Structures are given as structure tokens and as C-alpha cells.
Amino acid sequence: MGHGHHIEIKQETFLMPSKAKRFTMIMMILGVVLSGIGIATMDRTGTSHNTDNSHSPAKEVTTTESTHEHSVATAAESHDTVNTAGNAEGTHAEAAHAEGTHTEAAHDEGTHAEAAHAEGTHAEAAHAEGTHAEAAHAEGTHAEAAHAEGTHIEGAHDDAHAEHANVDNEDFGPRIEYHAIQKPWTTEIWSNLLVAGYFFTMISLCALFWYTIQYAANAGWSVTIKRVPEAMFTFIPVAFVVVLIALAFGKDDIYHWAHYEHLGLKPGDVGYDAILAGKSAFLNTKMLFIFPTVLIVLWYFFGTRLRALSLKEDNGAKGDVTYFKKSIRFSAAFLVTFGFLISVLAWLFMMSVDAHWYSTIFGVYNFATHWVSSIAFIAVFVIYLKSQGHLALVNKEHQHDLGKFMFAFTVFWAYIWLFQYLLIWYAHIPEEMMYYQIRYENYKSFFLGNFILNFAIPFLFLLMRKAKRSKWVFPVIGSIMIVGHYFDVWFMIMPGIFGPGASIGLFDIGVFLFFAGLFIYWTLNQLQKRGLVAMNHPFIEESVYHDTGI
């Protein structure tokens, strides 16, 4: 860089301006108000996301999946169910299930509640004959066998029958698009809290990941901005408690498998699901709570140790590298455990919402989305501090580097996003497709919007050198990315919980605003607690002059 001049390295302290306090308070209050209105206006009768169903007084649809060993006879015999087909046209069939639950739906015009489908075959049995009851009560082993197998549920969809009947081939195992059990209206609350808690836990964790890789890689350039991720990481306990609360109250409604766990079904029982039963060694309540908690506690411990070491380094002697060397060790320990186990959080919290579905890249995909948002947050904080006259040692080069990071991992996210989709789309195996089926068929604008928000926009802007060095691009593009990736997480689970009817309401927006405000407030508050400059870090000079070794 050819800096001939000398730059004095001195400590800086940050005091949160009242404007920032006001801003974050307004965000939080607005968040509370919006989510309050959201709750007040929620439909308390059932799956409130599913607006089309709002007239149905009571619905209960329980899914059964094909289990390869499902006994045909049991299935057929179990049809002692009541079918109320309120819809005289007969286009929307309600069919009861092998589980022996009741399906009652009062159909107004335009409310197409639930239709439990057998793949194709059921359609024949029920629709062709036009008598649902017959199909359901028929003795014997033929059409109902198919019915019991792979029961398929569509809610709130006019033409869902036809479409899905085409897509789903009879011959392939289980296909449950979503767990369409009757959900209490509070499900929306808990699922949103799960998204918020998980997102911010991961953002904070990725902040820790950020500065541990700097240590592990002997990176010099980033030392001047190190305090920002160090402050961000401290939000982990707050966010994780939100996750635990959401799970404690909402797990049975969020996770099909958690609900199923209560049923205590044995092989041969009606409604027995061999797939969920097979997964129960991993998908169970104990695992859901204990394993992530242990991980988070462990990682938080590494983070606090690292923070303590960096404080000691600040107060230590110049040229003393003992703390630095210790930090490298803690960073390496963190990185190894993080690398091996981070996916478990994604599998338990997110992937298991679609309990029958699986994708090996899912953990990487989750990491990609949080990692890039965490970098975006770091960038926005750095720009903010800079605009307040702090971080005197940070110059355009550092900002440019942050921009490159954002750009690179925007592309990385898109890469992972694309390939999960492409490989599943290409192979077109029904039990994998169901994840995208519902997301693409029922949420086309969300599906494409996700890609535009998180790839197209940041990619095009951050490609330019000028943009990476500009004052306003980071706040704008960074915010778009943060909102976009939050939405990405939202979109990972909501269709799995609510089926085709999930929508973004005031509550969803309010929750995001509240937690984003809290996170920003928390981070800025943490930044006040210590100097902004990592004084005796062995690479501080390299970072200041933005010039690395020879």
C-alpha cells in the first residue's frame, strides 16, 4: 500500500449515542407493537396461516405415511371413520385415514379444506365412484391399501388434487408434504420465535467463527475490526434461550415427529410410521433439547475464553504473544467442534420440520446462510462505527476486504442453494422432491424472491469495486442480505409447518424487528465495554497499514 507515514495506534472507547439507543428502542417497540397486533388479529381457530381455511370450525387431518411394511389389512379395517363431504360437487374429497381420525370439514364455497389423498389410487376409489364413504369403509384389501399408503394431504388448494396426483407417482414411498395436523393458533408464535432465536444464535456463533478463523489462518488484516464480531458473539445465550422457549412450548406443533412421539405407536398399530419410528433415536425430545444445549454451552465457553484472552492482551505488554498463542489453541478447538457438529443444529431445528425429508447438504446450506448474514452484520457495524468517528484505524481497504467477503459468501450461498435444488430437481425422487414441490408450487414468489434477495441483488452490487468502498452500499445491501437470509430461514420451516398457506404477517415482521433491534442494541452495548482497538495483538500493525508479511 505504500504508507510512508506513521499511524499512531491508540485505544478508542465507544459510547452508544442516544440516537442509536433511540433507534434500537424504536425497532424493538415497533416489533412488539406489530407482533402484538399480529397476535390480536390472529385467527384463534386453527392453522391461522391458512387463511383459506378460516371458515372451517374444526379440522383434524392426520397424516399417515406409507410404511413399506404397512399391513394392508389393518389399513383397510381401520376405516371406521366419518366423512363429511360438504362439498356437493364432489371435487374436494375428504377422506379419512388409516389412523382412524375424523375428518370433518364444513365446506363453504371456496374453502377447500383437507383432502387426504392416496396417490392416484385413492382418487380413483373415492372420486371416480363419487362416494367417499364407500371408499373409506370398503372392506377388503384393494383400493384402500393405496389409500393407507402414502396418504397425501392438500389443504387450501383448488387444483391441488390434480396437480399432485400427477406429480406423485404411486410407486414411490412416503410423501407427506406437511404435517397438517390441527395446529393451535399459537404455533405461529412459537415457530416465529424459533426462526428468530435460531437465526440470531447462528449469527452470533458465526461471529465467533469469524474471528476464530482469523486466528487459525494467522490473518493480519482483520485485527482492527476484531472487536465487532467479539461483541456480536455475546448474544448467543439470549438468542438460544429464545430457541429453547420456542421449543418448550411449540415443539409438538412445529415438529411432526414430536407430535408423533406422544402417540407411542407400535409396529402394526394403525398410523404407525416406520420412518419416524426409525428416526426416533435422533429425533426425540431429549436430543432436541440436550444436544444443542451442550454444544452451545461448549461454544459459548470457547468464546468467553477468547474474549477474556483478548482483554488480557489489551492490558498486557506489547510484544507478549502468550495470549495470542493461547487464542490460536482455543480457536482451533472451537473450529474443530464447530465443523463437526454445527450441522446437527440445522438437522434438529430446521430439517426435522419436514420429518421425512433429508438432504446431506442441509447443514452446509444453513451455515452458508448464517455465515454470510453474520459478515453482513459485521460490515454494517463497522460502517456505523466509522460514521460515528470511531475505528480511526480502519480504512477503505478493510472495508473493501469486508465487501469481498460478503461478495464471496453471497456466491457461496447461491452455490449451495442452487446445488441442493438442482440435484434434487434433477434426480426427481419423490421423497426428496416434496420439499421443493410445496415451496415451488405454492410459494413461487417467495422461492424466487429468496434467490433475488440473497443472490441477484447483492451479487450485482458487490461486484463493483466502487460499491465495496462506498459508505452507503453496505448499510443498504447488508440490510437486504440480513432480511433476505432471515427470510431464507423462515422459508426453510414455515411451509413444512403450515403447508401451502403460510404467509408473512405483522407478527412475523414484528418478531424480526424486535430481535434485530435487540441484537443491535446488545452488540453496541457490548462494544462500549472495552476498547475498540486490540492493542497488543501481534498483527495490529499489519492491519493498520494493511500490509502483510514478507
Add this chain to the structure above:
Amino acid sequence: MIHDSLIRERLVTGDKTAADVTRDISRPILNQPSSAWKIGFTLSLIFLGIFGVSLFWTVWTGIGVWNINKSVMWGWDITNFVFWVGIGHAGTLISAVLLLFRQKWRMSINRSAEAMTIFAVVCAAMFPVFHMGRVWVGYWALPLPNSFGSLWVNFNSPLLWDVFAISTYFSVSLLFWYIGMIPDIATIRDKVKTKTAKFWYNFFSMGWTGSTRSWARYELVSLILAGISTPLVLSVHTIVSADFATSVIPGWHTTIFPPYFVAGAIFSGFGMVATLLVVARKVMNYENYITIGHLEAMTKIIMVTGTLVGIAYLTEFFIAWYSINEYEQYAFINRATGPYWWAYWSMMSCNLLAPQVFWFKWARTTPWFIFTMSIVVNVGMWFERFVIIVTSLHRDYLPSSWVMYSGSLTEVGLFLGTFGIFFTCFFLFAKFLPVINMSEVKTILRNRE
């Protein structure tokens, strides 16, 4: 002004001056070849001969001389193909990604790693090309009008994506390598004595004068090519992984394949770079340029990427169980405990477990040990591809078509023969071109005044 931290190790040791650099690095080109070179080159030629014979036999008789069959329709050939393509990746990573990351330790090793990339891609290309059978109509793989005798290619096929991905990769790598070499070729041009040598070095230096303007353009082009090459590091092996992952074969169809293949490629590539450079630095007396610090950095990358690959193995295994899909589960249980268990456990121990020794400083800084480990890595990565390909195919959905497969003599010969191609090229490169980027290394000398 130099601001680097005192704890940074010097990238070039021995208090070298710019003149020393030129002298040291052009020495093998200007002098007669050493006896070590002669022995190595002869050995390489022998292997090249094995390749020639095996290839002749394959083309003359037909693919039937390989042991592949209706169940295991891809065997050693595609294993070797993926093996060699993977090896190429370190070169691109070093020259492109490390350039963007401003990692200056790249400067002493990028030239040879890029050369390795190019030779490895040549070796890789042999296998799919000759697997076509009638290799003389190999150009049908290109989208040519039907009047050429071909049929319009299938753009939906990942095999066609491979054609594009690898040819792009080859041409960009070649261009990057060559352009990076121009200033050095000009240096050699000014030093060689014979008329023929002068003519060729002059020709390939493209009239390089070393003016400020040339340098400015040179750096700009390097940066742009680095920008283009970086996505190629990801794309090439991603496409190779798509050859498998787009299928519906358990063990092949898994969404983690793209990033996992890329990590594996970088891992195996660094394995091969370490193999070559540990020897080259000793034989060619380049220990002050390719220092223990360089080796240490490489071992760290080997450890990280090996662990990433290991995480992918464990993820696959876990998700196979989690799927409760008996075919998925069987594919993985069969890998670990079936007739090819030895291949699976070789892969696991070489790729995930073995690199963990690099947690120890001694292991990272002892050349002979690094050399041994680099061979382990190469073996492990060959087995990885063998496991993926053969164990997934040999027991498919239909038990009546379950078979065992092992390479025939011709297949083994072809594989060994590609080492002949690779090392012949590498020895020629070491004789006629500067294996270290002189002009770049001069910018990181302490003793610059």
C-alpha cells in the same frame, strides 16, 4: 516500509538478493541436466511406455480389455479421471484463490502447482476420451452440426457439462500459467546462449521488455485471470460431482457432493503438490525458496480439507441412516462392511484420520514425514473415488446383477501410465522453464536494496 509482525516467518530465507534469485532459479535451465534429473526422466519415460502399450491395446482391441461390466460400467477409468482432475485443483487454488487472499507464500509454489494442474488435467482427459471406445469420433462430444456425423449433444447431461467445465478449466489454467511465466521466460531469453534456445525463449516471451506499462498490464491480467479462475476451482469438481449426484443411485445421489468433492480435490491437489515439492526443493536446492514455512502452510491446508472431507463422509453416513431408506442405508453399510470394506477403511484412515497428525508441529515441519503423508493422501483419495464408484455400482437394486469388479492389467497399466505422462511433462518443465516465479519472488525479498 515493512509492517509485518515479528512473529511472521520469512518467506525467503538465506538472505537472498534479486541476483541470487535469478541465478538459483535459472540454473537448471542453463546447465546440463543433473544425474537425478536423468534418472527421474528415464523412469518417467518407462511409465509413459507402459501407457502407450496399454492404450494401444485398449484402442486396438476395444474397451472389452477392461474389466468393467454391465453393473460396474465405470471402474478404474472414471476413478482415475476424478483422481487426476482433483489433483489439478491445488494449482488453481494456489494461483487464483491465494492471490485474491494476498497470500504471499503462494509465490514460490504457484508456478509448479499450476504446471501440475495442466499435466493432471491432460492425464484426466485420457480416461473419458478413451472410454468412449471409438476415440476417433471423440469430437462428437462437442456440439457440432449433425452434418459432421454426430448427433446434437444432450445439454441436460452432466457428462457434457464435464466437457465444457474441463476444457474451460484447462484453457484458463494454461493461459494463467503461461502469462505468469512471460517475464521469467524473458529473463531466460536474455541468458541462454544457443541460437535455437534464444529463438524459442524469444518467441514465447512475446517481446517482453519489462517496461512499467507491461508490468501494469501484467498485474491487471493476473488479477482478472485470478477472478475467472476462482469460480473454476469450485465449478470443475462440482460438475464432476454432478456426474454422480444427478443420478438416482444410492451412494451417488446425495446433495453434499458438490462442496465435498471440491474440498476433496483441494485436499488431493495439495497432497500431490507436497509430494512434488518436498522432493524438488531438495533435489534442486530450493530450500531457501520453498521453506519449511511453505510446507507447514500446505500441511495445514491438507489437514483442514481432509477434515472437511471426513465431515462429509460422516454426514453422508449419518443421513443415510437418518433417511430410513433401506437402499441408502444399504449402500453405506455395504461400503463399510461389504466385500470392498478394505477400500472404504483405506479411504477413511488415509483421508480423515491420517491428516490429523498435522496437529503436531513436528509432523508439519519434517520434510520426509510430509512426503510420506502426501503419498498417504494420494492413495486415500484414489480409494475415495474407487469406493464411491465401484461400491455404489457393484450391488445395485437388482441382486441378480450383483458383481465384483477389479481392474484388469490394461486398466492398471493405463493408470500407472498416466504417471508417466505426468512426470515426463513435469521433468521437461523443470528442465526448460523456471519452476519458481522469479519476478514475483523478488518482490518479497528482505534484501531488496
